[in-house]
Amino acid sequence: MNTTTANDTSELLRFATAGSVDDGKSTLIGRLLFDSKQIFEDQLEALERSSDLTGDGRINLANLTDGLRAEREQGITIDVAYRYFATPHRKFIVADAPGHVQYTRNMVTGASTANLMIVLVDARQGIIQQTRRHAYIAALLRIPHLVLCVNKMDLVGYSEKVFSRISTEFTAFATRLDIRDIAFIPVSALNGDNIVEPSTHMPWHKGPPLLRHLEEVYIASDRNLTDARFPVQYIIRPYSDEHHDFRGYAGQLAGGVFRVGDPVVALPSGRASRITGIHTFDGPREVAYAPMSVTLLLADDVDISRGDLLVRPDNLPTLGQDLEADLCWMSERPLQLNGKYALKHATRNTRAIVRLLRHRMNIDTLEPEAAPTLALNDIGRVRLTTLAPLAYDSYRRNRQTGGFILVDEATNETVAAGLIVDPPQVAPQAASDGGYAI
Amino acid sequence: MDTYALSHLEALEAEAIHILREVVAEFQRPVLLFSGGKDSICMLRLAEKAFRPARFPFPLLHIDTGHNFPELLDFRDHRAAELGEKLIVRTVEDALAKGIARATPGESSRNRLQTPTLLAALEEFKFDAALGGARRDEEKARAKERVFSFRDAFGQWDPKNQRPELWNLYNARINPGEHMRVFPLSNWTELDIWQYILREKLDIPSIYFAHRREVVRRDGQWLPVSPLLQPKPREEVRTLDVRVRTIGDISCTGCIESAARNVADIITEIAAARVTERGSRADDKRSETAMEDRKREGYF
Numbered sequence: 001m002n003t004t005t006a007n008d009t010s011e012l013l014r015f016a017t018a019g020s021v022d023d024g025k026s027t028l029i030g031r032l033l034f035d036s037k038q039i040f041e042d043q044l045e046a047l048e049r050s051s052d053l054t055g056d057g058r059i060n061l062a063n064l065t066d067g068l069r070a071e072r073e074q075g076i077t078i079d080v081a082y083r084y085f086a087t088p089h090r091k092f093i094v095a096d097a098p099g100h101v102q103y104t105r106n107m108v109t110g111a112s113t114a115n116l117m118i119v120l121v122d123a124r125q126g127i128i129q130q131t132r133r134h135a136y137i138a139a140l141l142r143i144p145h146l147v148l149c150v151n152k153m154d155l156v157g158y159s160e161k162v163f164s165r166i167s168t169e170f171t172a173f174a175t176r177l178d179i180r181d182i183a184f185i186p187v188s189a190l191n192g193d194n195i196v197e198p199s200t201h202m203p204w205h206k207g208p209p210l211l212r213h214l215e216e217v218y219i220a221s222d223r224n225l226t227d228a229r230f231p232v233q234y235i236i237r238p239y240s241d242e243h244h245d246f247r248g249y250a251g252q253l254a255g256g257v258f259r260v261g262d263p264v265v266a267l268p269s270g271r272a273s274r275i276t277g278i279h280t281f282d283g284p285r286e287v288a289y290a291p292m293s294v295t296l297l298l299a300d301d302v303d304i305s306r307g308d309l310l311v312r313p314d315n316l317p318t319l320g321q322d323l324e325a326d327l328c329w330m331s332e333r334p335l336q337l338n339g340k341y342a343l344k345h346a347t348r349n350t351r352a353i354v355r356l357l358r359h360r361m362n363i364d365t366l367e368p369e370a371a372p373t374l375a376l377n378d379i380g381r382v383r384l385t386t387l388a389p390l391a392y393d394s395y396r397r398n399r400q401t402g403g404f405i406l407v408d409e410a411t412n413e414t415v416a417a418g419l420i421v422d423p424p425q426v427a428p429q430a431a432s433d434g435g436y437a438i
Numbered sequence: 439m440d441t442y443a444l445s446h447l448e449a450l451e452a453e454a455i456h457i458l459r460e461v462v463a464e465f466q467r468p469v470l471l472f473s474g475g476k477d478s479i480c481m482l483r484l485a486e487k488a489f490r491p492a493r494f495p496f497p498l499l500h501i502d503t504g505h506n507f508p509e510l511l512d513f514r515d516h517r518a519a520e521l522g523e524k525l526i527v528r529t530v531e532d533a534l535a536k537g538i539a540r541a542t543p544g545e546s547s548r549n550r551l552q553t554p555t556l557l558a559a560l561e562e563f564k565f566d567a568a569l570g571g572a573r574r575d576e577e578k579a580r581a582k583e584r585v586f587s588f589r590d591a592f593g594q595w596d597p598k599n600q601r602p603e604l605w606n607l608y609n610a611r612i613n614p615g616e617h618m619r620v621f622p623l624s625n626w627t628e629l630d631i632w633q634y635i636l637r638e639k640l641d642i643p644s645i646y647f648a649h650r651r652e653v654v655r656r657d658g659q660w661l662p663v664s665p666l667l668q669p670k671p672r673e674e675v676r677t678l679d680v681r682v683r684t685i686g687d688i689s690c691t692g693c694i695e696s697a698a699r700n701v702a703d704i705i706t707e708i709a710a711a712r713v714t715e716r717g718s719r720a721d722d723k724r725s726e727t728a729m730e731d732r733k734r735e736g737y738f
Contacts, residue, residue, distance in 0.1 A: 012446035081581045082574045084627045091446040112604040234459040238492040252456040281487040289442045293455035405607045412611040414601045
């Protein structure tokens with residue numbers, strides 16, 4: 001098999017990159033693609049044409065990822081660009097997100113599905129406020145793995161001292177965040193040091209180069225296989241003679257494992273049933289696990305519709321209409337307290353009122369502070385009430401059943417990403433059993 | 439022992455099925471764009487996986503340029519009939535006759551004319567969501583496009599003002615007259631498509647495999663000689679073993695020299711390829727931002 005080819009049993013790793021405008025983020029991705037031979041001759045020709053225009057004669061790897069006209073004109077990255085490459089071990093989806101504060105919302109978008117985030121710093125500048133902001137967002141969005149790439153090592157004489165000073169400083173900062181796994185790699189994206197091959201300039205670095213780290217970082221335990229969660233997405237009813245009685249609940253598992261024979265409860269109604277079959281186009285299955293898309297068949301003809309959550313009775317989520325959540329505000333129009341928004345959580349569409357803004361996070365100090373509202377790119381803790389009861393987990397427990405979006409009902413704009421937090425400890429007896437009893 | 443792990447193809451498949459079902463659950467009148475090309479062939483298989491044993495909850499729509507490889511149309515009709523699903527065809531020819539589309543003097547390809555034809559078809563049937571097989575690895579502007587890509591009342595895409603797209607929560611809200619383009623294959627690459635075709639044993643039109651054809655060298659590519667494309671004096675004309683990597687208007691679809699006789703051969707060939715898939719499409723070579731400019735106007 002060709003060395004740049006994933007075979008069809010390889011794992012998928014989604015990673016996001018963050019860095020400020022001049023940290024060389026696009027160059028780093030360009031380098032990963034270039035050195036893993038994912039750049040093609042016609043792309044190279046197009047690059048050569050465009051670098052002729054800028055006149056410096058050097059191929060600009062950043063132009064591979066900065067695709068929009070405005071981005072090329074301004075020399076910056078505006079929106080998340082998705083890139084794909086593969087090695088024999090893994091297939092990679094790269095969300096190349098802009099790093100500047102004004103594009104925080106795009107970074108949150110790119111980071112929301114990532115298993116890993118690469119935070120880039122310029123070796124000459126070390127940890128800056130933006131680095132802290134990016135690490136905070138990675139922690140907030142529960143990205144399990146973080147790689148701090150200290151870039152432009154060529155400009156500091158490949159100094160081990162510079163690298164360890166930056167690593168130590170970042171470690172001290174990161175202890176205040178909840179990040180499971182952090183790796184440090186000194187690189188020069190421009191020259192390719194420690195990207196694909198170990199750098200000959202930095203023999204003191206004992207860890208793997210970036211690509212090998214991406215290939216080997218252990219991601220199998222990142223998924224939540226404990227809490228069985230099945231948001232009902234769509235009801236399949238063929239209405240044909242052949243499948244007269246077929247009624248299937250289609251959806252993608254948001255967590256855990258379901259087996260034929262398992263008892264289930266539909267929330268919010270609390271109706272109980274049992275799985276009699278797991279239907280797929282490829283035939284019946286005995287077991288389904290996240291993130292499979294399947295169709296469940298149930299023993300009883302119960303009233304279950306889109307938006308309901310099927311769970312196991314011995315492992316229940318929280319059910320309620322009052323949520324505590326962190327909101328990443330993504331709209332130019334600030335949060336309207338007591339205003340109504342459309343809310344989408346898993347497969348349920350409902351409405352919500354944001355009752356209270358507890359605080360806004362100062363991302364530079366990591367301290368909460370009082371604020372009248374949330375503006376574009378602000379992150380803050382709110383209390384909100386939903387029109388219909390939601391069955392949810394905290395975001396730290398499950399990204400699918402703990403995340404939601406708010407939509408402006410007038411403009412249809414997505415205005416916020418919501419991350420449900422455990423409620424303040426007002427009802428301690430409710431915490432251990434999920435707070436719901438049938 | 440089951441490790442409860444999905445391979446990358448299985449993960450991509452699960453994601454695409456989720457997107458297809460989300461469209462059907464959230465929109466009133468969706469439609470699936472089906473050209474008979476390899477990506478839309480995968481889309482049909484994914485639709486089977488998402489909705490069987492029921493019928494598809496949407497019709498299929500083909501925007502026919504009239505400049506086709508005949509093999510493609512035969513395949514299109516055969517596949518739709520085999521699945522027992524409804525196929526709607528709207529033609530550029532007809533759109534030209536009705537004045538919906540207007541030809542640009544000097545431009546032989548009809549890819550650009552698909553845009554007004556498509557927009558007119560969406561309006562005719564009041565479709566509010568169009569499922570397409572476009573992939574982000576095809577082109578730089580597509581790399582930045584959302585899975586649920588909003589189109590205003592003029593069918594236009596505004597790349598600088600896209601809705602944030604978080605987790606797998608897709609904002610499907612639109613006002614009357616607006617519509618959504620939805621791309622379930624966003625995260626698939628050309629190689630993923632071929633691996634999926636192999637895994638699913640999907641039939642594909644014969645022109646994807648190596649065959650002998652008369653081609654003419656133009657702008658660094660081998661273009662098929664057809665009634666629509668005749669060699670000019672002094673152009674190099676050869677008969678070669680070729681195949682197509684991507685299919686568009688026959689007058690601008692480049693052929694590559696190939697000996698690939700089956701899907702496994704194609705996978706080997708693509709894994710070693712040094713030119714991108716769209717490197718064989720003359721319409722993308724007009725400028726650095728050719729695709730972005732066409733997409734802004736409503737191209738798929």
